[in-house]
Amino acid sequence: MSSAFVDSREERILDLYWREIRDNRPLTRQEEHELFTRLREGDESALQPLVEANLRFVLRVANEYVHAEGPSILELVAEGNMGLMKAVENFDQNKGFKFITYAVWWIRQSIHRCLAQDRRMIRTPTNRLEDFRALEKGVDQLSQKAGRSVSFDEAAERAGMGSARSRGALSAAHRDLSLDAPLSPDGGTLLDTLITDPPDEQPESGFDEMQRDDAIYRSLEKLDRRESMILRSYYGLNAEEPKTLEEIGHEMGVTRERIRQLRNRALSRLQRDHGKSLLEWSAN
Known part of the structure; x- marks a missing residue:
């Protein structure tokens, strides 16, 4: 797994890291529940399999944000892994939804903060x-x-x-962080961290079933079908793992760049038409 903006030394390290984690398989929901139950009961040996099962996903997400003038892929992976650890710390296995759907919020938030700090956007x-x-x-x-x-x-x-x-x-x-100010090389915005369901209550049972997310639900319904589907897939709101821009593009038969443009257009529409309700929701 490599990027156009990875130097030879980083690429060697990244290749070694990929070899270590490439065979890690995702856990079933039952396996997750059992491991989290053991962890909450004080069994620290349950931590390693929980983390290792999700390292490939962190690497995949981090790779979306690599840019020539930004943090290295290794730095982004490290930040994403910190977000993953934070998610493990806060996840409640009894809420009935899959861990990765919860963890993606923490992973992306951690990476976004790294990018924001790197660009000295926060003063x-x-x-x-x-x-x-x-x-x-x-x-x-x-x-x-x-x-x-x-x-x-x-x-x-x-x-x-x-x-x-x-x-x-x-x-x-x-x-210093407007809703439509880019926080990532591919156009991710602060709204990325607002539109995703706050991690305390992010069920996998489906976006339209989350009563407390009425504000965002109504907003998404006013987008066209394609834009709504892109945001739901990107943020994992369809009872699935969140997908990358490239994966969504492959499914829809268009390029990654086109999906990025459509995603950003949808975010801009949400910010323009429903920004107030989204901001109010994000603080509740």
């Missing part, structure tokens, strides 16, 4: 950035405890953070 005052991180952590913890999606306002109230302060943190954190 947030330190105190506000710390507040924002505290809010993110609070949302994760409260959502897990409550078994539902928790808003930033709820997390701020629990942390004793006033409304003005919490809104300042949210505003500062997103100030």
Whole structure:
């Protein structure tokens, strides 16, 4: 597995890495459930097979974001693997959906943050950035405890953070990252991390069955059939593993570049027509 922007040394390392992971097979849902149950009960030996079964997927996703002037494929894989570990840490095997459908949000988010930092796109005052991180952590913890999606306002109230302060943190954190600003070489945007179902409750049972995602559901329904199908496939919203641009293009009989253009056009339409509802949803 290689990329046009990988130098000879990196390619050798990447080839060695690929040889190590290429025979790793995906786990069945039952195998995942058993391993996560063991892990949650303190059996650390269950961690390795859970991670190894998904390393090929991380590599495939990371390869989408390789660019001559950006982080190397090895850096992106490392970031993606960190996202994978975060997903393992937070996943609830009793929610009834497959792990990879949950994990893709963490993997892409971790890679997007790496790209954003590399391009110096985020210029947030330190105190506000710390507040924002505290809010993110609070949302994760409260959502897990409550078994539902928790808003930033709820997390701020629990942390004793006033409304003005919490809104300042949210505003500062997103100030330099507009919804349609590219975060990746192939046009991925900040909306990539907003449109995907927040990881606390991402069921594999089908996008149209997720009641709490009504805002995004209504938005996708207003796209044309092809655009909607591309976004659903790309973000894994059809009870399947998320697919790469190349895979979607192969299925639809068009080039990867054409799928990228259609995906970005669909994201732009969502941002233009439904940006407010998407942003409100992403904070809840």
